[in-house]
Amino acid sequence: MYQGSCLCGKIKYRLLSKPKKVTSCHCTMCQKQHGAAFATYGSLLKADLEYVVGKRLLKSYNSSGTIKRKFCGECGSNIEWSGSSNFPDWTSVTLSTLDTPFYPEEISNIYTETRQCWLKYS
Template sequence: MYKGSCLCGKVSYELHSEPKAVSHCHCNMCQKQHGAAFATYASLPKSDLSYISGSEVLASYNSSESVVRKFCSNCGSSIEWSSSKKFPSWVSIAIATLDTPYNPSKIKNIYQASSVCWLVNS
């Protein structure tokens, strides 16, 4: 089991299975939402995500027709996105919000066509 929380600590959650399909997403929506060059998400079945506290302060935003993003309305931490038409029973968690150590064996880079020009790859 993995545990995570937002910056202010009002939202906390648990993951009840090993996250899958970890990716650095370079799309413009993730860049804007995170204020960063990319966002790193790990996917798992929605049924394996439990909010322990703060579900009442989670805000949601439809960033596109098929994606709903959730974040803490107090501190702004991005927590999840879901509602993908391709994978409706899955959720993607922003792994930077994990409090439990997690070391994915593989991370895929996606939407690299919109990568920022100032990101230095090493």
């Protein structure tokens, strides 16, 4: 249905369902990890994220509590954010690693209190 890959292309995945919730996170951890003003994630059931190739290259960083941030060990592309104790069956995938178009109906901005001062958005 939806396909994605990392920068080097050694990891490829597909989503078997449309992400249910889309969030742009402005927390300082996402800023540091992505080297960007914010990170946009689409959340879906873990079972609906399928790695086609390169799953063994995934590295995982435990940023806080039970949270796991998964990225390509080869090129550093951030792919997954998961491990929330409130939503153990869910994962969040970085929307910008998708290779097929996806048009979220709504995007919520969270942790905007720590947004970068140079970022302008409406």
